[in-house]
Amino acid sequence: MRLGSKTRRWAGFGLLALIATVGLSACADNGANFLQPAGPIADTESGIFWWLVLGVSTVVFVIVTTWLLISIVRFRDRPGAPEAHQTPGNNKVELAWTIAPAILLFIVLGFTISTMFKLDTPHNSQGQQVPITLHVTAIGHQWWWEFVYPDQKIVTADEMYIPTGQAVEVTLLSDNVIHSFWVPAIAGKVDVIPGHQNQMWMLADKAGQYRGECTEYCGNQHAHMDFAVVAVSSDAFNTWVTGQQAQSTKLVEGDPNYQGQQVFLTSGCVGCHNINGTTAPGNKIGPNLTHFGSRQWIAGEVLSNTPANLADWILHAQDVKPDVDMPSFDGTMPPNPALSPTQITELVAYLESLK
Numbered sequence: 001m002r003l004g005s006k007t008r009r010w011a012g013f014g015l016l017a018l019i020a021t022v023g024l025s026a027c028a029d030n031g032a033n034f035l036q037p038a039g040p041i042a043d044t045e046s047g048i049f050w051w052l053v054l055g056v057s058t059v060v061f062v063i064v065t066t067w068l069l070i071s072i073v074r075f076r077d078r079p080g081a082p083e084a085h086q087t088p089g090n091n092k093v094e095l096a097w098t099i100a101p102a103i104l105l106f107i108v109l110g111f112t113i114s115t116m117f118k119l120d121t122p123h124n125s126q127g128q129q130v131p132i133t134l135h136v137t138a139i140g141h142q143w144w145w146e147f148v149y150p151d152q153k154i155v156t157a158d159e160m161y162i163p164t165g166q167a168v169e170v171t172l173l174s175d176n177v178i179h180s181f182w183v184p185a186i187a188g189k190v191d192v193i194p195g196h197q198n199q200m201w202m203l204a205d206k207a208g209q210y211r212g213e214c215t216e217y218c219g220n221q222h223a224h225m226d227f228a229v230v231a232v233s234s235d236a237f238n239t240w241v242t243g244q245q246a247q248s249t250k251l252v253e254g255d256p257n258y259q260g261q262q263v264f265l266t267s268g269c270v271g272c273h274n275i276n277g278t279t280a281p282g283n284k285i286g287p288n289l290t291h292f293g294s295r296q297w298i299a300g301e302v303l304s305n306t307p308a309n310l311a312d313w314i315l316h317a318q319d320v321k322p323d324v325d326m327p328s329f330d331g332t333m334p335p336n337p338a339l340s341p342t343q344i345t346e347l348v349a350y351l352e353s354l355k
């Protein structure tokens with residue numbers, strides 16, 4: 001069947017629009033871009049992409065396309081021209097175009113492997129070796145990241161603070177399935193495997209907030225397992241540490257958020273969440289909430305941390321993030337209670353006060 005010229009024109013437009021959409025979507029900047037590196041690892045990796053992979057591909061593309069265009073134009077069929085000369089096979093040519101790409105691919109492989117070895121030792125952007133000054137353990141849960149700072153005795157979720165210019169060692173653990181830890185602008189991706197301890201290091205040159213994500217399919221809400229690496233100056237980092245080390249207190253009657261804390265302690269939340277300094281034992285099914293009010297996001301960056309969103313999350317967690325391990329507290333999932341509007345208001349005020 002031959003397509004009419006109108007149909008072909010529209011098909012052409014459609015194709016162009018599709019290509020443009022795909023191309024332009026790459027322009028969105030959400031902090032998760034390894035082509036805008038903020039540390040030596042991503043910097044080296046993007047270098048490999050620009051000069052090696054893109055360089056080699058460009059040369060091949062130009063040679064093949066030029067050759068193709070010349071052949072199309074020069075040897076096109078003309079009225080009255082004799083039948084084209086047929087070449088049934090040419091061993092020399094076949095060998096050449098098998099061996100040449102193989103050599104190119106081995107060159108790419110060689111540089112890639114040597115880069116991998118180079119990236120093993122912690123170093124700064126000038127290439128000088130630097131010592132590890134901070135240890136963080138990142139634990140992949142379903143579907144959120146827990147960050148433990150063993151030396152500072154801090155436990156937090158979905159936001160990993162690091163000081164700029166310092167090498168951080170990240171130990172990767174999982175208590176469920178395989179995840180993968182990637183902060184495109186800084187470092188990664190390294191698999192997070194249950195029963196196995198993986199290690200990586202990272203260093204951020206520039207202060208900023210960089211999005212990280214799970215890059216190994218781990219269940220329904222895999223796409224909502226984002227986290228943020230927040231790189232700040234050493235001073236700001238120390239201030240953050242001191243803030244996170246502060247214990248929460250068991251409030252007494254008459255304290256502003258006493259009612260909210262009571263709702264928290266009596267509604268079943270304590271089965272999964274810990275708030276240090278209260279009687280909530282918390283068995284780590286859910287994030288530690290001791291300093292929840294200081295975080296920018298709720299539940300793997302699905303919602304920004306505002307009182308309205310928090311109320312929405314507690315009432316309808318299963319609608320916001322279907323299949324999540326937290327029940328909705330709107331009465332649809334007995335024995336979990338339906339929280340009244342007053343209880344929700346008090347609970348939200350209490351949680352947001354935990355800075």
Ligand SMILES: [Cu+2]
Nearest residue numbers: 214216218222
């Ligand atoms: Cu995942």
